[in-house]
Amino acid sequence: MVNVNIGIDMGGTRIKMGLVDEEGNLRKMQSFEARSGRSMDNVLKDLSVPVNELCSDKEYRVGGIGIAFPGIVDPGKKKVLSDYVKYPGAGQTDFGAWGKENWALPVALENDARAALLGEWQYGTGKGCNNLVMITLGTGVGSAVLIEGKLLRGKNFLAGNLGGHMSIDYNGPECNCGNTGCVESLASTWALKNHLENARDYTGSALHGAENPDYESVFRYARSGDSAAVEVRNRSIKAWGTGIVNLIHAYDPEKVIMGGGIMKSMDDILPGIEKIVEKHSWIPPGSLPIVVAGKKETAGILGTSYILNNERKKNNI
Secondary structure: OEEEEEEEEEOOOEEEEEEEEOOOOEEEEEEEEOOOOOOHHHHHHHHHHHHHHHHOOOOEEEEEEEEEEOOOEEOOOOEEOOOOOOOOOHHHOOHHHHHHHHHOOOEEEEEHHHHHHHHHHHHOOOOOOOOEEEEEEOOOEEEEEEEOOEEOOOOOOOOOOOHHHOEOOOOOOEOOOOOEOEHHHHOOHHHHHHHHHOOOOHHHOOOOOOOOOOHHHHHHHHHOOOHHHHHHHHHHHHHHHHHHHHHHHHHOOOEEEEEOHHHHHHHHHHHHHHHHHHHHOOOOOOOOOEEEOOOOOOHHHHHHHHHHHHHHHOOOO
């Protein structure tokens, strides 16, 4: 039998689940619609079905369940500390009990950006670097920081985690966190529709009336000269680039890793980010690689498995 962990990445749009062996190889992978707004208890009940299937596969010996969650997390207490509208009730959920009572398995709980950073550090484009900044672009904007090979957490588990909620425009729009002009409020999937509707030539845009616009469409139409798409593209890249410059100045990494679903359009994004960093950061020109996550779809799953393996070695679980 092959020793594996189950990794679950609870995204804002989709939930991904995979089996990861001790070398970091993904043996199985599946995904499910997140079905926004359902209670965390009901989400876990639904996830119990595929977990049961994986645990009953005779080819594998499951050692633990890792969960990457999109919010502030206390990994020691396995507790979610911040409210998240997609998963109501997560702060009152006992994730450890869920694993123990159903399968007698330990559970590791980590913030999704930190889990993704660990996955990239061990198995992706961060390999060989012990000072890293990661920013994830998707439904929202997340970040995580590794300094001298250790995740940055802070007293309240906020450190390095709120790159999407840095205010970069004090006259900007109100964010869903209650702050003003956050990176996320200026450039993320949840804010995209509002920014398109406020673009100057929106009524003449191919994106006019789109119910659920996405960045892939924005970049595609921008390439063909759609002026509203060009405006939103340029503003978004400027917001992400400004946020990255702030993270560079705060944490002085050897490499910046960009992940998340929006980075499927990396060819449209990276050149603009690199220009902003070169123009506005204090680091020597050309000295800081800005790279795309090598494990864009699976980094969070791989990261939670790495945590479980480490905890097992330390006999904490």
